[in-house]
Amino acid sequence: MWNSPAEFFAMGGYALYVWSSFGVCALILLLEPLTIRARFKAIVRRLKQEQLAEQFDKESGK
Template structure:
């Protein structure tokens, strides 16, 4: 089992690379979800402003 984790002397490099890849695979969907929410909120704000301007022009 020790040989598996040591991986011929390259274990530290391999396992750190695997850890970074796993971390990025977790962070990417979280980042995309945050950006999506921010874009939707911006679209809603823009829509409300346009509706207010339209209503003000009618009055």
């Protein structure tokens, strides 16, 4: 296939397309868990606020 590492990394003239595709894929694979974790924390925070507001309404309504 390739006679040298330079030929491998050049990918037959398609290196920019190939390596940028790998880079974008790697970036997405790294960012996805981070964004999911942030959304999860925001949802939990919102649910806790709603629960506290409900408790406050029940206590103040007595």
